[in-house]
Amino acid sequence: MLHLIAGQALAVKAVTLITAIAVSATLPPQHDQSRAYDQADLQHDADAVRDAGVVGVQAQVVGPDGKSMIATSGVADLRTRRPVPANGYFRIGSNNKTFVATVILQLVSEGRLSLDDTVEQWLPGLVTGNGNDGGKMSVRDLLQHTSGIHDDYPYPTAIGSAKEYYQHRFDTFTPEQVVARAMRHQPDFAPGERWSYANTGYALLGMIIKRVTGRLWHQEVEDRIIRPLGLRHTLWPGRSAKVPQPHARGYDFYSAKGKPTDVTEHRDADASGGLISTTADLNRFFRALLGGKLLGRAELAQMRHTVPVDEQTDRIWPGARYGLGVFTRPLSCGGVSWGHGGDILGYMTRTGVSADGKLSVIVSMSSERKDSLDALLRQDKAAATLIDHVLCRKA
Numbered sequence: 001m002l003h004l005i006a007g008q009a010l011a012v013k014a015v016t017l018i019t020a021i022a023v024s025a026t027l028p029p030q031h032d033q034s035r036a037y038d039q040a041d042l043q044h045d046a047d048a049v050r051d052a053g054v055v056g057v058q059a060q061v062v063g064p065d066g067k068s069m070i071a072t073s074g075v076a077d078l079r080t081r082r083p084v085p086a087n088g089y090f091r092i093g094s095n096n097k098t099f100v101a102t103v104i105l106q107l108v109s110e111g112r113l114s115l116d117d118t119v120e121q122w123l124p125g126l127v128t129g130n131g132n133d134g135g136k137m138s139v140r141d142l143l144q145h146t147s148g149i150h151d152d153y154p155y156p157t158a159i160g161s162a163k164e165y166y167q168h169r170f171d172t173f174t175p176e177q178v179v180a181r182a183m184r185h186q187p188d189f190a191p192g193e194r195w196s197y198a199n200t201g202y203a204l205l206g207m208i209i210k211r212v213t214g215r216l217w218h219q220e221v222e223d224r225i226i227r228p229l230g231l232r233h234t235l236w237p238g239r240s241a242k243v244p245q246p247h248a249r250g251y252d253f254y255s256a257k258g259k260p261t262d263v264t265e266h267r268d269a270d271a272s273g274g275l276i277s278t279t280a281d282l283n284r285f286f287r288a289l290l291g292g293k294l295l296g297r298a299e300l301a302q303m304r305h306t307v308p309v310d311e312q313t314d315r316i317w318p319g320a321r322y323g324l325g326v327f328t329r330p331l332s333c334g335g336v337s338w339g340h341g342g343d344i345l346g347y348m349t350r351t352g353v354s355a356d357g358k359l360s361v362i363v364s365m366s367s368e369r370k371d372s373l374d375a376l377l378r379q380d381k382a383a384a385t386l387i388d389h390v391l392c393r394k395a
Contacts, residue, residue: 037061037393039069045386046071049365052382053375055260056084056248056366060279061390062287064358068280076248076366078260085246087280089233090364092349093273093342095282097202100271101143101325102289103209103220105299112212115140115302115324119147122208126179130186137191139208142201143324144307150185151198153178153272159345160370161254162261169266169345170241175203178270195310195322199272206271217271229288234277241265243276248366250346256371263346273344279362282351290338291357304338316377329384333392343368348379352387361390 042061049057050073057073072084107113119127119134119142127134132149141147154173159165182200189196206217213220218236226234235244242265243250251260268274277285288294295303306321306328313320319330328336329352339351339360348368353360363383369375 035393037390039071041389041393042069042071042386043073045382045389046073046363049363049379049382049386050074052378053253053369054365054367054379054382055251058084058086058088058090058248058279058364058366059361059386060283061361062283062359068283070279074366076246078249078251078262084248084366087233087246087278088364089244089247089276089278090349090366091243091250091268091273091342091344091347092275092277092282093269093344093347094199095277095340095342095349095351096269096271096273096275098289098325098340099221099225099275099285100202100205100209100217101303102294103217103224104139104143104205105295105303105324106224107209107212108302109296109299113139113208115143119204119208122211123204126176126207127183127204129183132183132187139205140324141191142205142208144195145197145201145322146192146195146307147198147201148187148189148191148193148196149182149198149200149204150188151196151200152181152185153199153203153269154181159252159263162252162258165252165261165263165266165345169263172239172267173270175207175270178203179207195307197310197313199269202272203270209271218274221275225285225294229284229294231277231281231284234275234281234285236274237268237276239267241267248364251367252346253367253369253371253375256375258371260367266345269344273342279364282349282362283360286339286351286353286362287357287360289357290353290355316380331392332388337387337391348383350380350383350387352391354391359391361387363387 046057046059055074056076059071061069070086072086075081076084117139119137137147209217209220249262250264252263253260303324306323309320321328327340330336337352339353342349348365350363369379
């Protein structure tokens, strides 16, 4: 799931936060846009991501002609020092939300539910207590993170040390348990009033998909997206804690002085962030989505209707906005990149797609810098710079 770095701010001193925000609150520097972005440029930018403190990097660009460029950097395993596989699997984290949002919008186009339907209509009696009211919360609110539901998602965002990882890496929670945790809190605000990222909202969307279709969310994703697009390397791992081969091992840095922890094996985050995929498959998915191959014109327009993010996220991702399961971020050359991004134990992914879906780039990083906000922001900014260079130089 996408931590948006914001959660890390709670654990660092205010001086560090102010410094990091000042560093991050600028767009990536522009490069010479008079020539096309090439393989040497991609390798240079992938190496820069590695140099920002990332163990392994895999980046793939797909141009308007359908041709791709791939660059890897760093290592796939700190013990063996083997190279990063160019076609490696990884946990996609909150990119999963875009798959779920696409299924919801397809159901809307079929007349099986409405974006204005309330949560209470589909999940009666579930969102209630402590001021929570599913009768005032719409499907659109869940998709757009404007529901106001307090996000008390138990895992993996709550893992803050190697000890906690080994204690809890195989914990599992049902969507009902996730929602019950949120109901212990008062809502953060009234539905539709503001924006606040909530993984719990997508747990509810997964449950709504099951109520509408009679099938689990990942089964609908399989039949509606994965099979039609031929995403042969995108899968729901179920109860398995493993990542298929080949893959780079995932690491979390919990302390600047300690060794990175191998966090490759763990149970996933269900509808909020559970799928495993590759850069090639994610490129194909986002290109098809933005290119109008998965949604009708009206539904895609609904997805693209964005709202401002909260103040904390805007300080870290200046100018970012959120639609229905998609982010936009400004480009240094004007316009915006589309996509989502995802952070989950051991893996960070950043995505950038042109508005017409013809040019895309996926950056997979097999480590998360949790040792300081500064380190995490350097990693995020290096990936954002790579994406900006691709989309502004027209690969």
